[in-house]
Amino acid sequence: MKTNLQPVVNDQKSGLASRYELYQGDLPDNLALGNVLAIDTEFMGLNVFRDRLCLLQIYDGAGKVHMVQFAPGVINAPNVKKLMADTSREKMFFYARGDMRWIGHYVGVIPENVYCLKIASRIARTYTQQHDLEDVSRHVLGVKISKEQQSTDWGAPVLTPAQLDYAANDVLHLHPMREKLAAMMQSEGREEIAQGLFKCLPAVVRADLAGWGSEDLFAYHVPRPT
Numbered sequence: 001m002k003t004n005l006q007p008v009v010n011d012q013k014s015g016l017a018s019r020y021e022l023y024q025g026d027l028p029d030n031l032a033l034g035n036v037l038a039i040d041t042e043f044m045g046l047n048v049f050r051d052r053l054c055l056l057q058i059y060d061g062a063g064k065v066h067m068v069q070f071a072p073g074v075i076n077a078p079n080v081k082k083l084m085a086d087t088s089r090e091k092m093f094f095y096a097r098g099d100m101r102w103i104g105h106y107v108g109v110i111p112e113n114v115y116c117l118k119i120a121s122r123i124a125r126t127y128t129q130q131h132d133l134e135d136v137s138r139h140v141l142g143v144k145i146s147k148e149q150q151s152t153d154w155g156a157p158v159l160t161p162a163q164l165d166y167a168a169n170d171v172l173h174l175h176p177m178r179e180k181l182a183a184m185m186q187s188e189g190r191e192e193i194a195q196g197l198f199k200c201l202p203a204v205v206r207a208d209l210a211g212w213g214s215e216d217l218f219a220y221h222v223p224r225p226t
Protein backbone atom coordinates (compact mmCIF):
# COMPACT_ATOMS: atom_id res chain seq x y z
CA MET A 1 0.00 0.00 0.00
CA LYS A 2 1.30 3.43 -0.95
CA THR A 3 0.18 6.92 -0.02
CA ASN A 4 0.32 9.87 -2.36
CA LEU A 5 3.39 11.91 -1.65
CA GLN A 6 2.28 15.51 -1.71
CA PRO A 7 4.56 18.51 -2.30
CA VAL A 8 6.75 19.21 0.69
CA VAL A 9 5.86 22.45 2.45
CA ASN A 10 8.31 24.02 4.85
CA ASP A 11 6.45 26.45 7.09
CA GLN A 12 9.43 26.83 9.45
CA LYS A 13 10.80 29.79 7.50
CA SER A 14 7.66 31.88 7.81
CA GLY A 15 7.92 32.14 11.61
CA LEU A 16 5.08 30.87 13.74
CA ALA A 17 4.92 33.61 16.39
CA SER A 18 1.32 34.48 15.44
CA ARG A 19 0.31 30.83 15.89
CA TYR A 20 1.10 30.44 19.61
CA GLU A 21 0.82 31.94 23.09
CA LEU A 22 3.50 31.32 25.70
CA TYR A 23 2.67 31.23 29.41
CA GLN A 24 4.87 30.82 32.48
CA GLY A 25 4.18 28.09 35.05
CA ASP A 26 0.55 27.27 34.23
CA LEU A 27 -2.25 27.79 31.70
CA PRO A 28 -4.49 30.81 32.29
CA ASP A 29 -7.84 30.29 34.04
CA ASN A 30 -10.90 29.45 31.94
CA LEU A 31 -9.10 28.80 28.68
CA ALA A 32 -11.71 27.52 26.18
CA LEU A 33 -10.41 24.46 24.36
CA GLY A 34 -11.94 21.83 22.07
CA ASN A 35 -12.42 18.14 22.80
CA VAL A 36 -9.42 16.69 20.97
CA LEU A 37 -6.11 18.07 22.21
CA ALA A 38 -2.78 17.57 20.49
CA ILE A 39 -0.14 17.61 23.22
CA ASP A 40 3.65 17.53 23.22
CA THR A 41 6.29 18.16 25.88
CA GLU A 42 9.96 19.13 25.83
CA PHE A 43 12.31 18.02 28.60
CA MET A 44 15.98 18.22 29.59
CA GLY A 45 16.92 14.67 28.60
CA LEU A 46 15.59 11.16 28.27
CA ASN A 47 15.52 10.07 31.93
CA VAL A 48 12.22 11.11 33.48
CA PHE A 49 13.56 10.84 37.05
CA ARG A 50 16.61 12.99 36.27
CA ASP A 51 15.56 15.34 33.47
CA ARG A 52 12.89 17.88 34.23
CA LEU A 53 9.86 18.92 32.20
CA CYS A 54 10.54 22.30 30.53
CA LEU A 55 7.66 23.00 28.15
CA LEU A 56 4.17 21.65 27.44
CA GLN A 57 2.37 22.47 24.18
CA ILE A 58 -1.38 22.11 23.62
CA TYR A 59 -3.33 22.61 20.40
CA ASP A 60 -7.02 21.88 19.91
CA GLY A 61 -6.91 22.02 16.14
CA ALA A 62 -8.10 25.63 15.79
CA GLY A 63 -6.82 28.98 16.98
CA LYS A 64 -3.49 29.11 18.76
CA VAL A 65 -1.05 26.66 20.25
CA HIS A 66 -0.89 27.20 24.02
CA MET A 67 2.57 26.63 25.46
CA VAL A 68 3.51 26.56 29.14
CA GLN A 69 7.13 26.99 30.19
CA PHE A 70 8.18 25.55 33.55
CA ALA A 71 11.01 26.91 35.71
CA PRO A 72 13.27 24.50 37.64
CA GLY A 73 11.78 23.19 40.89
CA VAL A 74 8.48 21.63 41.88
CA ILE A 75 5.74 22.17 39.30
CA ASN A 76 2.47 23.47 40.68
CA ALA A 77 0.18 23.96 37.68
CA PRO A 78 -3.45 23.38 38.75
CA ASN A 79 -4.92 24.37 35.37
CA VAL A 80 -2.61 22.05 33.42
CA LYS A 81 -3.28 19.28 35.95
CA LYS A 82 -7.05 19.72 35.68
CA LEU A 83 -6.89 19.59 31.88
CA MET A 84 -4.66 16.48 31.90
CA ALA A 85 -7.08 14.79 34.34
CA ASP A 86 -10.12 15.65 32.21
CA THR A 87 -11.16 12.27 30.80
CA SER A 88 -13.87 13.84 28.60
CA ARG A 89 -11.20 15.30 26.33
CA GLU A 90 -9.06 13.07 24.15
CA LYS A 91 -5.34 13.74 24.55
CA MET A 92 -3.39 12.95 21.41
CA PHE A 93 0.40 12.62 21.39
CA PHE A 94 2.96 11.55 18.85
CA TYR A 95 4.76 9.16 21.23
CA ALA A 96 2.26 9.10 24.09
CA ARG A 97 4.28 6.85 26.41
CA GLY A 98 7.09 9.43 26.55
CA ASP A 99 5.01 12.57 27.10
CA MET A 100 2.72 10.75 29.53
CA ARG A 101 5.72 9.77 31.68
CA TRP A 102 6.80 13.39 32.04
CA ILE A 103 3.27 14.64 32.62
CA GLY A 104 2.65 11.89 35.16
CA HIS A 105 5.86 12.47 37.05
CA TYR A 106 5.99 16.29 36.99
CA VAL A 107 2.37 17.45 36.65
CA GLY A 108 1.10 14.69 38.92
CA VAL A 109 -1.56 13.02 36.77
CA ILE A 110 -1.32 10.22 34.20
CA PRO A 111 -3.71 11.22 31.39
CA GLU A 112 -6.46 8.81 30.30
CA ASN A 113 -8.46 8.83 27.04
CA VAL A 114 -5.26 9.07 24.99
CA TYR A 115 -4.36 8.51 21.34
CA CYS A 116 -0.82 7.72 20.21
CA LEU A 117 0.01 8.69 16.63
CA LYS A 118 3.23 6.68 16.63
CA ILE A 119 1.33 3.50 17.50
CA ALA A 120 -1.32 4.48 14.90
CA SER A 121 1.45 4.85 12.31
CA ARG A 122 2.92 1.44 13.19
CA ILE A 123 -0.47 -0.24 12.98
CA ALA A 124 -1.55 1.61 9.79
CA ARG A 125 1.74 1.75 7.87
CA THR A 126 3.12 -1.79 8.09
CA TYR A 127 4.80 -1.31 4.68
CA THR A 128 7.55 0.84 6.27
CA GLN A 129 9.82 0.97 9.33
CA GLN A 130 9.88 4.79 9.30
CA HIS A 131 7.72 6.03 12.16
CA ASP A 132 9.46 9.15 13.49
CA LEU A 133 7.39 12.35 13.56
CA GLU A 134 9.46 13.69 10.69
CA ASP A 135 8.79 10.57 8.55
CA VAL A 136 5.09 10.36 9.29
CA SER A 137 4.57 14.11 8.64
CA ARG A 138 6.37 13.92 5.36
CA HIS A 139 4.91 10.70 4.05
CA VAL A 140 1.37 10.95 5.40
CA LEU A 141 0.79 14.72 5.22
CA GLY A 142 3.43 16.01 2.82
CA VAL A 143 4.58 18.41 5.55
CA LYS A 144 8.28 18.82 6.31
CA ILE A 145 8.90 19.20 10.04
CA SER A 146 12.42 20.30 10.94
CA LYS A 147 14.07 18.32 13.72
CA GLU A 148 16.94 20.84 13.95
CA GLN A 149 16.01 21.97 17.45
CA GLN A 150 15.65 18.44 18.83
CA SER A 151 18.97 18.58 20.71
CA THR A 152 18.48 22.06 22.09
CA ASP A 153 18.59 23.35 25.69
CA TRP A 154 14.93 23.35 26.66
CA GLY A 155 15.91 24.39 30.19
CA ALA A 156 17.08 27.84 29.07
CA PRO A 157 15.26 30.60 31.00
CA VAL A 158 14.37 32.38 27.74
CA LEU A 159 13.55 30.17 24.75
CA THR A 160 14.55 31.41 21.29
CA PRO A 161 12.03 32.06 18.48
CA ALA A 162 13.49 29.02 16.68
CA GLN A 163 12.84 26.82 19.73
CA LEU A 164 9.31 28.13 20.17
CA ASP A 165 8.50 27.71 16.45
CA TYR A 166 9.80 24.15 16.63
CA ALA A 167 7.77 23.41 19.74
CA ALA A 168 4.56 24.82 18.23
CA ASN A 169 5.14 22.97 14.96
CA ASP A 170 5.27 19.65 16.83
CA VAL A 171 1.54 19.91 17.67
CA LEU A 172 0.19 21.93 14.71
CA HIS A 173 -0.05 18.99 12.31
CA LEU A 174 -1.28 16.23 14.59
CA HIS A 175 -5.04 16.59 13.93
CA PRO A 176 -4.84 16.00 10.14
CA MET A 177 -2.25 13.26 10.78
CA ARG A 178 -4.71 11.48 13.03
CA GLU A 179 -7.44 11.72 10.36
CA LYS A 180 -5.21 10.15 7.73
CA LEU A 181 -3.89 7.36 9.96
CA ALA A 182 -7.37 6.59 11.31
CA ALA A 183 -8.70 6.29 7.75
CA MET A 184 -5.84 3.97 6.82
CA MET A 185 -6.43 1.77 9.88
CA GLN A 186 -10.17 1.71 9.22
CA SER A 187 -9.79 0.57 5.64
CA GLU A 188 -7.62 -2.33 6.83
CA GLY A 189 -9.88 -3.19 9.79
CA ARG A 190 -7.16 -2.36 12.33
CA GLU A 191 -8.75 0.43 14.42
CA GLU A 192 -9.82 -1.88 17.25
CA ILE A 193 -6.24 -3.09 17.68
CA ALA A 194 -4.94 0.47 18.02
CA GLN A 195 -7.77 1.51 20.36
CA GLY A 196 -7.01 -1.44 22.64
CA LEU A 197 -3.37 -0.44 22.83
CA PHE A 198 -4.28 3.20 23.60
CA LYS A 199 -6.44 1.98 26.51
CA CYS A 200 -3.38 0.19 27.96
CA LEU A 201 -1.14 3.26 27.82
CA PRO A 202 -2.01 4.72 31.26
CA ALA A 203 -1.29 1.31 32.85
CA VAL A 204 2.01 1.00 30.98
CA VAL A 205 3.08 4.49 32.07
CA ARG A 206 2.04 3.77 35.67
CA ALA A 207 4.35 0.72 35.63
CA ASP A 208 7.12 2.76 33.94
CA LEU A 209 6.97 5.40 36.67
CA ALA A 210 6.95 2.75 39.39
CA GLY A 211 10.26 1.38 38.08
CA TRP A 212 9.40 -1.16 35.35
CA GLY A 213 10.23 1.23 32.48
CA SER A 214 13.13 -0.78 31.07
CA GLU A 215 11.48 -4.22 31.22
CA ASP A 216 9.13 -5.84 28.72
CA LEU A 217 6.49 -7.21 31.08
CA PHE A 218 4.72 -8.90 28.15
CA ALA A 219 7.75 -10.96 27.16
CA TYR A 220 7.88 -14.68 28.07
CA HIS A 221 11.59 -14.69 28.83
CA VAL A 222 12.53 -12.82 31.96
CA PRO A 223 16.06 -11.42 31.90
CA ARG A 224 18.15 -12.74 34.81
CA PRO A 225 20.97 -10.89 36.51
CA THR A 226 24.34 -12.17 35.24
Ligand code: MN
Binds near residue numbers: 040041042167170
Ligand atom coordinates in the same frame (compact mmCIF):
# COMPACT_ATOMS: atom_id res chain seq x y z
MN1 MN B 1 8.43 18.09 20.58
